[in-house]
Amino acid sequence: MICDMCGKQGARVRITTRTVGSGRSAFLIEGVPLIRCPNCGESYFTADTLREIERIRKAWRKVTVAKRVPVAKFKGAA
Numbered sequence: 668m669i670c671d672m673c674g675k676q677g678a679r680v681r682i683t684t685r686t687v688g689s690g691r692s693a694f695l696i697e698g699v700p701l702i703r704c705p706n707c708g709e710s711y712f713t714a715d716t717l718r719e720i721e722r723i724r725k726a727w728r729k730v731t732v733a734k735r736v737p738v739a740k741f742k743g744a745a
Contacts (some may be wrong), residue, residue: 668702681703683701694731701716
């Protein structure tokens with residue numbers, strides 16, 4: 668795949684989880700395709716992926732399933 672940022676061959680699709688919102692309205696979107704280029708180091712979403720994230724964000728109460736998720740706080744140095 669050709670990278671949209673640097674134009675070089677080698678970009679790959681990686682599947683990631685995206686956090687959306689904050690506080691009580693925060694939720695996760697699993698299985699989001701992310702383009703990652705080993706040549707320039709850029710990671711980006713396609714326009715279609717961003718449109719789908721926005722669609723899910725607008726309808727999150729209808730499309731999400733409640734799950735328990737353990738959470739840890741990072742206490743290391745910055």
